[in-house]
Amino acid sequence: MKKPLLALSVVALSLGSIMTPLHASAALPLQVDGNELPSLAPMLERVSPAVVNISVEGTMVSKQQIPESFRFFFGDELPAEQSQERPFRGLGSGVIIDSEKGHIITNYHVINGADSIKVQLSDGREFDAELVGGDKMSDIALLKLKKKAKGLTQMEFADSDKLRVGDFTVAIGNPFGLGKTVTSGIVSALGRSGLNLENFENFIQTDAAINSGNSGGALVDLNGKLIGINTAILGPNGGNVGIGFAIPSNMIHNLTEQIINYGEVKRGMLGVQGGEITAELAQALGYESSRGAFVNQVLPDSAADKAGLQAGDVIVSLNGKKISTFSELRAKVATLGAGKKIKIGVIRDGKNKQFDVTLGESQSQQTKAEQLHPGLTGASLSNTQKSDAQQGVKVTSVTKGSPAESYEIEQGDIIIGVNRHRVSNLKELSKYLEKQDGVLALNIQRGDRRVVVVVR
Incomplete structure (x- = not known):
């Protein structure tokens, strides 16, 4: 019984230490030995309006394998897997980087799969936003406000290559949906990787408290310049233990420039x-x-x-x-x-x-075709290589029993046109299919012959 009592006494002492200055706060001096007390308040008042709250809504599709024994009894008409749609909501943070164009950066995982994206400014105004482009492997997305907003504050980029371990950091975000929250710490390490080996990782590690909902928020230096975008934490049960990770600002700047200039990341x-x-x-x-x-x-x-x-x-x-x-x-x-x-x-x-x-x-980028059109579900697509005789969009794989297979789309097919509209790469195909909801007539190069596949 002694250990629990000791633990309780420590908590009570900590609470007492925290509460005592609150009663005496009015009597705190503004200066010590003629010097003003240091404060982050002036910097935060200037830059924190550039950090916004992001809320998303969408539909998540989950697939469940159906056992072979069930399919044996019910016949071949029963598919190999069953899809279920579930609505979801999510919260995150973002940073305004261009007040004139209404451009906001956040994490890709914050808006992934979202049908609706809403941005709330620090003054309470709320706007609908659209996805300009993103890069899943770097976990960066660029948003744009659908309507022009007056009085926006943008955040200036710092040179993250000049960071050193021990530099002070300040994290600004929306943890647990509480609203604008500020925490501080230092750069604990640089060049961290290994959280997801398939992704491109070069994280800033910080002990500034980062929690769920901070994703996409700003990590700034003492000048209020953006040094990183908070993206992940390492801790039990998703709680903060002083190990947080941020994507460096130089990586963010390079990626957003590519998205703005080309509509995609040209890796x-x-x-x-x-x-x-x-x-x-x-x-x-x-x-x-x-x-x-x-x-x-x-x-x-x-x-x-x-x-x-x-x-x-x-x-x-x-x-x-x-x-x-x-x-x-x-x-x-x-x-x-x-x-x-x-x-x-x-x-x-x-x-x-x-x-x-x-x-x-890089020619290794692949896209799951269901992201472009439901009738193409089950096919994986990639850009053709420069060495290929025919330029277009290559079908790299087709899942057995999928809608793509039922429309007789085959592995190795090269899509060169849609509805008599020439396409040379994934970007052109994606851009064209955004406006097409009906029947697709795909012009396909299959070996040494051309075929037309109709997809509904």
Whole structure:
């Protein structure tokens, strides 16, 4: 019985310590030894109106496999899986980055699957918003207010590459739907990755309290400039334990520029494969550090190959900024965008070398066709390669028993037109299908012949 009593006494002491200054707050001095007390209030009053609350509504489709025994008794007419639709609601945060255009950035997972997006400003005004574009693998989405709003406050970007461990941070967001909330901390670490190996991760780690609903909110420096977008926490049961993660502002800036200019993210590709530097590998290479990205293969005819990089190189910098891990290199290259000219610093045989590289464009992006039209459900689509004889949208796979298979769409088909409208890539196909609700006449290149598939 002694331990619980001790714990209770500690809580009571903590509460007493917190409550005592409240009674004496009116008597607190404005100055100490002639100096004003430091406060974040002036900075927050200036920039916090740029942080907004986001609420979404939509329908979630869940699929459930039907056991083979059931299908045996009911015949082939019973599908292999059954879909169920469930409405959902969600809350998050966002940051205004362009007051004139009404552009707001948030996390992709905040608005993923949403049919309705509403933005509430700090003054209580509420607006409908639309998705301009997003990147699921980087967890960034760009929204735009449907109606022009007066008196918006936008937030200025900081250079996140200049951050150091120990720099002060302030997180602003809408945790648990409580409303505008501010917490503070420091940069705990840089270049964090490994939360989701399929995604591009180069997180800022902070101990500023981040909780559910903070997603998409701002992480700012003491000047009120945006250094990151809060996106995830590491803690039991989703609670804050002082380990939060934010997407760096430089990554956000690169991605939003691509979405604004091209309507999509044109992911950059260096064309190297490799991994992290271990102590054993560093010793084998005669390399005195454990920081950098080890290259074990350079893909033929890639941007790296054309620039002169070789297997065995250790990449240590990108545009003059240090590279600590292969994950960091992967995330930065992917979000810089295709066609970007960069400088890569490497160590080769103990010597420092510099290479000018023009990034290629990744062709690995795939889209699930049900996102474009219900009749295409079950098909996966990707852009064709430049080396392909026919340019268009390639069907990379078709699920057995799916609507796409019932319309006789086959793996390897290349969609080159819709309703007599020529399409050369996923962007053009997606843009055209946004306005089409009825019957689709797909012009398809199938091997050495062309066919027309009608999809309802």
